[in-house]
Amino acid sequence: MLLHCNASCCTSTFSLVSSSLRRHDHPEDSQDTVIRRRHNARSLSLFTRHNQNLKQNKNLNESQETFVPPRHVDDDRSKLLELSLVTRRTPQFPGSIYAQSASDPDIASSLPSLRKFLGSDGDEDEGESEREMIAKALEIRRKVTKEIIKESLVRKGKFGITYATNVTDRLGEFVDHVMIEAAALKRLPEYSETRFNIRARTVIEDSNFVPLVRWLKYHEFSYNRIGKIICMSKGNLDSIRIMIEWLKTIHVKGEFIGVAFLRSGDNILQRSREELDEIVEYLESNGVRRDWMGYVVGRCPELLSFSMEEVKTRVDFFMKMGMNQNDFGTMVFDYPKILGFFSFKEMEKKISYLKEFGLSTEDVGRLLAFKPHLMGCSIEERWKPLVKYFYYLGISKQGMKRILVVKPILYCIDLEKTIAPKVRFFQDMGIPNEAIGNMLVKFPSLLTNSLYKKIRPVVIFLLTRAGVSQKDIGKVIAMDPALLGCSIGTKLEPNMRYYVSLGIRIHQLGEMIADFPMLLRYNVDILRPKYSYLRRTMIRPLQDLIEFPRFFSYSLERRIIPRHTTMVENRVNFKLRYMLACTDGEFERRVRDKVERRERFEAGLDSEDSQLLDDTISDEEVASSDSPEVEED
Numbered sequence: 091m092l093l094h095c096n097a098s099c100c101t102s103t104f105s106l107v108s109s110s111l112r113r114h115d116h117p118e119d120s121q122d123t124v125i126r127r128r129h130n131a132r133s134l135s136l137f138t139r140h141n142q143n144l145k146q147n148k149n150l151n152e153s154q155e156t157f158v159p160p161r162h163v164d165d166d167r168s169k170l171l172e173l174s175l176v177t178r179r180t181p182q183f184p185g186s187i188y189a190q191s192a193s194d195p196d197i198a199s200s201l202p203s204l205r206k207f208l209g210s211d212g213d214e215d216e217g218e219s220e221r222e223m224i225a226k227a228l229e230i231r232r233k234v235t236k237e238i239i240k241e242s243l244v245r246k247g248k249f250g251i252t253y254a255t256n257v258t259d260r261l262g263e264f265v266d267h268v269m270i271e272a273a274a275l276k277r278l279p280e281y282s283e284t285r286f287n288i289r290a291r292t293v294i295e296d297s298n299f300v301p302l303v304r305w306l307k308y309h310e311f312s313y314n315r316i317g318k319i320i321c322m323s324k325g326n327l328d329s330i331r332i333m334i335e336w337l338k339t340i341h342v343k344g345e346f347i348g349v350a351f352l353r354s355g356d357n358i359l360q361r362s363r364e365e366l367d368e369i370v371e372y373l374e375s376n377g378v379r380r381d382w383m384g385y386v387v388g389r390c391p392e393l394l395s396f397s398m399e400e401v402k403t404r405v406d407f408f409m410k411m412g413m414n415q416n417d418f419g420t421m422v423f424d425y426p427k428i429l430g431f432f433s434f435k436e437m438e439k440k441i442s443y444l445k446e447f448g449l450s451t452e453d454v455g456r457l458l459a460f461k462p463h464l465m466g467c468s469i470e471e472r473w474k475p476l477v478k479y480f481y482y483l484g485i486s487k488q489g490m491k492r493i494l495v496v497k498p499i500l501y502c503i504d505l506e507k508t509i510a511p512k513v514r515f516f517q518d519m520g521i522p523n524e525a526i527g528n529m530l531v532k533f534p535s536l537l538t539n540s541l542y543k544k545i546r547p548v549v550i551f552l553l554t555r556a557g558v559s560q561k562d563i564g565k566v567i568a569m570d571p572a573l574l575g576c577s578i579g580t581k582l583e584p585n586m587r588y589y590v591s592l593g594i595r596i597h598q599l600g601e602m603i604a605d606f607p608m609l610l611r612y613n614v615d616i617l618r619p620k621y622s623y624l625r626r627t628m629i630r631p632l633q634d635l636i637e638f639p640r641f642f643s644y645s646l647e648r649r650i651i652p653r654h655t656t657m658v659e660n661r662v663n664f665k666l667r668y669m670l671a672c673t674d675g676e677f678e679r680r681v682r683d684k685v686e687r688r689e690r691f692e693a694g695l696d697s698e699d700s701q702l703l704d705d706t707i708s709d710e711e712v713a714s715s716d717s718p719e720v721e722e723d
Contacts, residue, residue, distance in 0.1 A: 349391060
């Protein structure tokens, strides 16, 4: 009896609680219905009470004149959108308030209505809020699309998660394209009931996105370039593969394929293959060889964005300067940018500036054919400061023209970093500015030699190994600046050793170099027969060579032997200086005067002092008639 009474009490108590809960949840219902117990009845009871409190608060707020929405509404909206658009559902557990699956209608009923947060009164504030929520929804949908693309790269492309993330982060426009195409698929009957994730994967598979990324990576494209190129295609990924295959037919290789894509403009993928073939054939007909075309296009992809008329106009621009097809072809190969990188106005301005040095149109054409990099130099930043600096060194306009013609690369190199340090080095050696200017005009290649790898080592060699004194080093460099361009190991050192082997001491060699710096630039094979003829045939002492080192500068067959033969036949003798440092007419006159003086002396008509007349000839007279025949390598 006691157990029966307890059971009856419990049953009645549960009925009262259930009736109370039904009255609170549905006050409008007059019939008592029994709520069946579910596995999450306790959570459902708490959620029911939570809704009851919200309804009571709503009734209280509606009685007031103004309505202040709770602060957590915006957060709930964002959470709702994220929960409704995420690709992967989080595991549910008993007691969850928001369900993330719509498969069970009872559970789905716990998901708040989207319309509740988008508003239904039509107010302006609600309209703005609706637009904001739509923008947030699109952003979340875009994130979902990126996750799907990343998942496709990892699962089907077998890419690493880091690489897939790097590529996906650079596919902004392609992500939008996939999102739009996936939304459009919903209009088709076969996709009307499918989820967005399935439709997005279908779009990615149909576009062959993953195989294309794999192919581009195989061709050494970085993920930056892969992202940019795919975005350029505007969804037509097949055009990328077609264009790359065409670039290979004209020998564009390696990383320059990507360069050609990114620098040729957005319309490169929209151009037909016939248009591009026409451009290539026209350039080939004007001297640009077929096997050069890949090099040219890879370094000047702007050519692929030009129309055929513009390409013809640019080619005619250079042909009118007197270039032939060979000159034009080699010019384009040496500097492809000259054909498509600069505007006509810029090129005409630079050509007009070059003409101010006294060059004709044909001269400018030959100059550009030889060194087309001039077209890439700035007038204001490169040429004008260099011209002003040359004036400071005393170089005339004619000298600047010679530098431009002989070594035009000097007008392309940096003044402050390359030219000025070398000039200061020469100034520190005691060479005047005028002499430096003459050095540059005489030997413009001097400024292209490295200061620390070429010029300074040669100067140190002359001072320490060749015997040149400190006071003469400036004179030596000013007289023969080409000496600074010689190799120490293959030219200067062997010559120095040869002179020392003849019995010349180091200090004597230094004096000989100061008198005639070219001594160290001759080929030893040319020096040996001359020295042998001097010592064995002419029977001259070594001192004569030390006093007149220019002996090695004259031709053995054309000057030394003929004049020595003449002296032997006429039984006269001269020092080497008076024998060689004069013209043929002057030499004949000296021989004739010497013979006449000897005959007069033998006849007793002249004194012995007249025989020394040839020794009193001044050095200035010798220098004025000195015209050595230089023999170099």
